[in-house]
Amino acid sequence: MARNLLSRYPWVVSPFVVSAPMKVMSGPALAVAVSHAGGLGFIGPGAKTQDTTNDLEKASVLIKGANAIPTTSSALPVGVGYQLWADDVGIAAAAIEKYKPCAVWLYAPKQGSKDYSDWSSRIRQASPETQIWIQIGTLQEAKQLLQLSEQPDVVVVQGAESGGHGRANDSMGLMSLFPEVADAMASSRIPLFAAGGIADGRGLAAAMCLGASGAVMGTRFLAASEARISRGYQDEVVRASDGAVSTTRTLLYNHLRGTFGWPEEYSPRTIVNQSYVEQQQGKPFEELQSLHDEAAKAGDKGWGPSGRLATYAGASIGLIHDVRSAGDIVRETQHEALERLQQLFPHKN
Amino acid sequence: MARNLLSRYPWVVSPFVVSAPMKVMSGPALAVAVSHAGGLGFIGPGAKTQDTTNDLEKASVLIKGANAIPTTSSALPVGVGYQLWADDVGIAAAAIEKYKPCAVWLYAPKQGSKDYSDWSSRIRQASPETQIWIQIGTLQEAKQLLQLSEQPDVVVVQGAESGGHGRANDSMGLMSLFPEVADAMASSRIPLFAAGGIADGRGLAAAMCLGASGAVMGTRFLAASEARISRGYQDEVVRASDGAVSTTRTLLYNHLRGTFGWPEEYSPRTIVNQSYVEQQQGKPFEELQSLHDEAAKAGDKGWGPSGRLATYAGASIGLIHDVRSAGDIVRETQHEALERLQQLFPHKN
Incomplete structure (x- = not known):
């Protein structure tokens, strides 16, 4: 499953590290730097949907320049996130058609399944090669996703530890939430990513043990030199x-x-x-x-x-002690995760 | 560190699975069954401290019978837990001196460090071979432990996912809490165990990736056939x-x-x-x-x-779907954890 997933993101190096689409703060420089280092960088929602379009333009220029990212895919090797309750699906679909980001991350619908269906069909139409990621934070949302006629390509499971907007009253730590959601979604074979509270290779390795195809980090990338942050x-x-x-x-x-x-x-x-x-x-x-x-x-x-x-x-x-380049964060997280797994693997045969 | 720890519990099979000292419900039959299967079983606090003494007697009888546990240690191969705010240190120390449990788990002091110090010195005096485990749930408690003149042998870090009594208002999911506590305590070289929200091999493997020497499960063992539960x-x-x-x-x-x-x-x-x-x-x-x-x-x-x-x-x-024997729970959790790690280990050389 993870291998199949990697074929859609041919520049990504395993284990799979994703930078979250944090509103405004995940700008094109951060997203491109993460993908450039072998992760998958997401541009976050802007103050207005049109701002995100402008960020996609900037990212596509960056990628054509010194930051070329080796990919066999025709899609733009960065993703983009939208908050469905606030963003304009028409403006978003036009941008997706024009820039063909490899992935679109959908979050926070006002009308649950209806919003996901509307956005998904608009996105599929605008750019068939674009993968649809949906972020959830509860078992109930997971079960609702399984009822969608248009299934997402990836589901992000966000634990209570997460920063920024998450579930207000029904969240739970990843240690229990993730495996319960994974069991509920197992028959769908949709790859799951873990988000929330992960800031280094220990968390990445732990998420993979829980069944994640990779880990999403947000807060760690707030302390990246490329973050669009005061x-x-x-x-x-x-x-x-x-x-x-x-x-x-x-x-x-x-x-x-x-x-x-x-x-x-x-x-x-x-x-x-x-x-x-x-x-x-x-x-x-x-x-x-x-x-x-x-x-x-x-x-x-x-x-x-x-x-x-x-x-x-x-x-x-408490796990973040310095500002690093996004590339260093990606590589060190991957390295630490592999090192952990190697130390724990019991029989080296 | 983990290897050194295993030498203190010679019957324990890696990866290290512990059954939590749940009040009343972790009786001698459960604790002995867990240790018998290659884990470490703890007897929980009783309604009165004297009840725990009676449970230790029963455990020692069980172990002398058909449930003999192969150990090179002179200590009783089960542990015992006390709630410091409620239990009587004198009665506890007398029981520890008589039965020499391999480990005593201290929790919920009324007076923090003072209670830990009093209990620890009484226990060390009563049974030098008995290891002292202390359960905490916050970074502040971790820092306070480092100030104790009598350091514990093992620290259990309990996340917000845990059942029964945990921190009321300052708990956090293990995914963030555990590594932050581990970093704060790294210089002490005290082995850490993870507790809270773990009910299978996925959680055990994840806990080890976060830096734990093993995992404690409580709720999973409520659904053990040997649990003392309605x-x-x-x-x-x-x-x-x-x-x-x-x-x-x-x-x-x-x-x-x-x-x-x-x-x-x-x-x-x-x-x-x-x-x-x-x-x-x-x-x-x-x-x-x-x-x-x-x-x-x-x-x-x-x-x-x-x-x-x-x-x-x-x-x-949500991860628990059946009542199993404690032995099966221990073995299946270990097996699943090893299988996970093996699947994730990238280079089989």
Whole structure:
């Protein structure tokens, strides 16, 4: 199954490392760098769907230049992600037809199966060689996917450890969630990827043991030199530790940023700072809002323990200690995973 | 490190499978069966500390009989667990001196480091060959352990997926928690075991990739034929699925059972049933209490989706589909883990 999958992404080196389509922060430079290093890089959704089209244009230019990626596929060797509740399927389909990304990652529908079906048929029509990835976070979603007439090519199973938007109230750690979903989907033979809480080769190897064809990392790539991220935000990802205590799921920062409209099943994990601490202490939202807006003018100082700005990140922050090139992150993660498996393999015959 | 550890438990077959010391339910028959199959079985705390002493007596008799376990160690080849907030250190130390269990598992102190130090020095004095295992669930606890003058021999890292009592508000899935704790404790060279959400060889192999010397399973052994558990409870562990939705952490069932006194850092994960559903709907505790007490008289019918009795279990319930002998569970988990690692090992040279 994994071998068959690799044939669709001929530049990808096993074990399969994916950079998540993080909104805005996964720009074309990051996605291209990840694919260039033998992983699969996804461009994240933009503030508007048209921004993603522009990112695809930039990625295709980068790939034609010094960053050529050896591939026998006619598809663009980077993927792209859309948030179905917010993105425009018409604009997305036009971009997919024009740039033919190797994979499109669909997430957060407003109307579940209906949205997945609509998007999938538009994408299949626009670019038959493009593979459809769908991210889920619950067993129920897995069972619903099996009912779709247009089955996805890959399913990403996101655990409770994940950063940014994940399931608000029905998430669970990958250690239990992944194998239960894998059993439920086994008959479909759809390859599964694990996402959430993975930031190094230990997590990649563990995910593979649970049955994943590869691992998706988000937070680790926030600390990639190619990430489209403010310095203050990135510094905080590197600084923070103790993901269980230093991060939480809350809608507060969405509201402070004026982000509304996410389906209610979702809520983002973020590194906590003064906005959250003071909300817990009972400070009224209006005061938090004006303090937040002041902090937003302060640039990089707006992040950090005494900062007030949204710092969406996963529970793996304690495993991330430096900013590296995306290529180094991909290669070191792969190397560490192989080394782990080699150490554990009991009979070398 | 793992090899050195195995020398302390000479009957244990790699990979290292441990049955958790579940209160009352991990009786001598279960613990002896697990060790007999090449794992390490722990007797759980009893309703009173003296009950645990009686269980050690029974285990030692079992081991002298048909269940002889080949060991070169003078220690009893089963372990025993105590809940420090509730158990009597004097009674425990006397039992440890008399029966010399190979390992004592300490958990849930009322006074953190002080309790661990008191218990550890009493145990070392009572039985120098007995190894001390301490279970933690947070990075902070890991750092506190490193400050103890009497270091434990093994540390168990329990993830948020775990059943029964775990951390109430600061737990996290093993995928992120385990490697962060492992990094923090690396210099101590203390072997770490992973607990929480693991119910088969996939989880065991994954835990080893994360850096564990082995895996602890609790819920899986609730569905062992040797578990000291009501049939209705066991049936429910086998029936239930979707651990993310069907289980939750709540103090409700402790209170319905009249169990008070757990330090506030802890709260148990349980399969939800009518008691919880109706509490969420606003039914007063007194009514829930009397309905619960009625259900308790109904025997096995008191469990199940329309039952009302406590059904402490972990998020791995969806991976458990049958009651097996503990020996089969140990051997199949080991076999599946080795098979996984073998499939993933990239170069067979």
